[in-house]
Amino acid sequence: MKRILALCLPLTLVLAAAPAAASMALAQKHACVACHAVDKKLLGPAYQEVAKKYAGQKDAAAQLKATIKGGSSGKWGAIPMPAQPNLSDADATTLATWILGGAK
Numbered sequence: 001m002k003r004i005l006a007l008c009l010p011l012t013l014v015l016a017a018a019p020a021a022a023s024m025a026l027a028q029k030h031a032c033v034a035c036h037a038v039d040k041k042l043l044g045p046a047y048q049e050v051a052k053k054y055a056g057q058k059d060a061a062a063q064l065k066a067t068i069k070g071g072s073s074g075k076w077g078a079i080p081m082p083a084q085p086n087l088s089d090a091d092a093t094t095l096a097t098w099i100l101g102g103a104k
Helices: 002-029 047-054 060-070 089-100
Strands: none
Touching: 002 089, 047 060, 047 089, 060 089
16 A cells, blocks of 8 residues: 555656646747746746736636737736737636646
């Protein structure tokens, strides 16, 4: 039994990290990282700053998903965020959830 538990712990750690790695890969795939970074401002705000701005808002994931898909201007300064209409709803939801979690 101890042996099984010893084998399960590393697997659990890998599986817990998988969504974060997958979400960063998704951000890279859709070129989000051309304008955004996890912890510093590039052209757009850092993902961690976005998470802080939306913290505590009831429908934050839906709002952020809409911004990702539809674009925006004026929320973070003069540089507009272009719309991502070809991004699937599932990918937009995954990215929004990941960003709101601090992009970890």
